[in-house]
Amino acid sequence: MKQTTKEIQIQKRMQLGNISADGFLGKDKRHYLDIIAEDENKILELDYTIDQIADRLEELTAEAFKSPEGPTNFGTLTLDYFSYRGKVTCPFADPGVYAKAKVTARNTENDVQLCWTPLNIHLIRKHHFFEGKGAEFRLDPEQLIKCIF
Amino acid sequence: MLIVILKEVLILTALFGVLTAVIVIAKMIFSNYGDCTITINDKRELTVKGGLSLLSSLAEKDIFIPSACGGRGSCGTCKCKVTTGGGPLLPTEKPFLDAKELAGDIRLSCQVKVKESISINIPEEIFNVRKFKATIAEIVDYTHDIKGITFELLEPNNIDFKAGQYVQLMTPKYAKQKQSVSRAYSISSKPSLKNQFQLIIRRVPEGICTTWVHDHLKVGDKVNLTGPYGDFFIRDTKADIIYVAGGSGKAPIKSMLEDLKEKGTDRRMAYFFGAVTKKDLYLTDYMEEFKQVFDDFDYYPVLSNPTEEEKWEGRKGFVMPFFSEYIKDPKNTEAYLCGSPRMLDSVCKELVKMGVPEDNIYFDSFA
Numbered sequence: 171m172k173q174t175t176k177e178i179q180i181q182k183r184m185q186l187g188n189i190s191a192d193g194f195l196g197k198d199k200r201h202y203l204d205i206i207a208e209d210e211n212k213i214l215e216l217d218y219t220i221d222q223i224a225d226r227l228e229e230l231t232a233e234a235f236k237s238p239e240g241p242t243n244f245g246t247l248t249l250d251y252f253s254y255r256g257k258v259t260c261p262f263a264d265p266g267v268y269a270k271a272k273v274t275a276r277n278t279e280n281d282v283q284l285c286w287t288p289l290n291i292h293l294i295r296k297h298h299f300f301e302g303k304g305a306e307f308r309l310d311p312e313q314l315i316k317c318i319f
Numbered sequence: 320m321l322i323v324i325l326k327e328v329l330i331l332t333a334l335f336g337v338l339t340a341v342i343v344i345a346k347m348i349f350s351n352y353g354d355c356t357i358t359i360n361d362k363r364e365l366t367v368k369g370g371l372s373l374l375s376s377l378a379e380k381d382i383f384i385p386s387a388c389g390g391r392g393s394c395g396t397c398k399c400k401v402t403t404g405g406g407p408l409l410p411t412e413k414p415f416l417d418a419k420e421l422a423g424d425i426r427l428s429c430q431v432k433v434k435e436s437i438s439i440n441i442p443e444e445i446f447n448v449r450k451f452k453a454t455i456a457e458i459v460d461y462t463h464d465i466k467g468i469t470f471e472l473l474e475p476n477n478i479d480f481k482a483g484q485y486v487q488l489m490t491p492k493y494a495k496q497k498q499s500v501s502r503a504y505s506i507s508s509k510p511s512l513k514n515q516f517q518l519i520i521r522r523v524p525e526g527i528c529t530t531w532v533h534d535h536l537k538v539g540d541k542v543n544l545t546g547p548y549g550d551f552f553i554r555d556t557k558a559d560i561i562y563v564a565g566g567s568g569k570a571p572i573k574s575m576l577e578d579l580k581e582k583g584t585d586r587r588m589a590y591f592f593g594a595v596t597k598k599d600l601y602l603t604d605y606m607e608e609f610k611q612v613f614d615d616f617d618y619y620p621v622l623s624n625p626t627e628e629e630k631w632e633g634r635k636g637f638v639m640p641f642f643s644e645y646i647k648d649p650k651n652t653e654a655y656l657c658g659s660p661r662m663l664d665s666v667c668k669e670l671v672k673m674g675v676p677e678d679n680i681y682f683d684s685f686a
Binding site: 263306 | 659
């Protein structure tokens, strides 16, 4: 596949050790554009939209943030927000920095549990990127939908 | 026919060759900005070779403006005032600058290219920032995810800093990490120890620097760092002090208390340390000992989510509800905070609500 200079730079920033220790692609050998395309199709198939998912993640993050004393219940979800000092940048080189934090969510109805970061939400909303398979913060669209809706 | 094709290939190759030569020569002529002068604070002049970013040009002259992203234009930390030169404001800078900064000629030094003589204003403290080589003297496990690292300085072999300031530690290329990065960590030891200092570093999931520190760094390793940076230090007033920290945020507060122990103080002080469970507490006995050192000091560890097995009988929940046990005169109280952005956000709101003036609340800018 012929790539633009910008795409080559993005793919490079997603590799391990560039922005994060293990990178954004995990063990996924595919190009990031192929990962995006497959996840977009999966979301269409499940009859959801990217904005619906990003809006819900933002809502849940805000709820988790409100409870500094530990896990909080929100509908069928148990949410926990954990933050670290420092900030992280976007592999697509968008201006701005994102808090180093993670939200853990467990759906008490189906026991699906996963976690995401503020950067995940940006990557999903703006770039439709859920990260490569095996990446620390990969959000499998099907599991994600099962967990948060 | 073959000769004609070969001829055309040769002509095309020659043409490309000539064009490449023209581009290379043009680049040499037009990208050669020669020597440029950087005038700093109207009193110091540096001569640099033009063409590099302002951030890199200054670093080459051992002037280190703090930067969290290593000059990629993505963190917005390396701001400085450019009074003349510097060229037009770039689209990559605008998202990081507010209206006041735009009006005040503030630029991102990593985006400003030195192509002509340029005048800038930077805080005088920046001149105290130096590049250090150090060796790892000791590594202590404080908790399951927090280590205390002692650095012995090699070159230069001493450091001057104010209790509360931070350094930027540079990772080498390690394991599969292909490039060096630098990250900010508060110094946790007292400033009077000139030839060594300590950092407290918590593991961050996916963190390049903290993974290196926790999984690869060994006693005897040589490391590079720059510092000291920051304006997080105790103000010289008579006001009461409330310290609030969580996790590795204990570092600068420890440095401040050790410094005050040496210098002496009669200020009223209390330290609230927030953690999740008992296994996240560390240096508790050491902090308790300061009660014997200062006339009026209290240490309050608070656990947000202790497990039943831990049988924690101390304060539970978040730290904020306990502030009222200490704050008697909010207008005459200074707050020194260090921890995650979320903790800072919640604590700042509560302190302001209690009447502590916003100007009296201090925290690390890099958090």
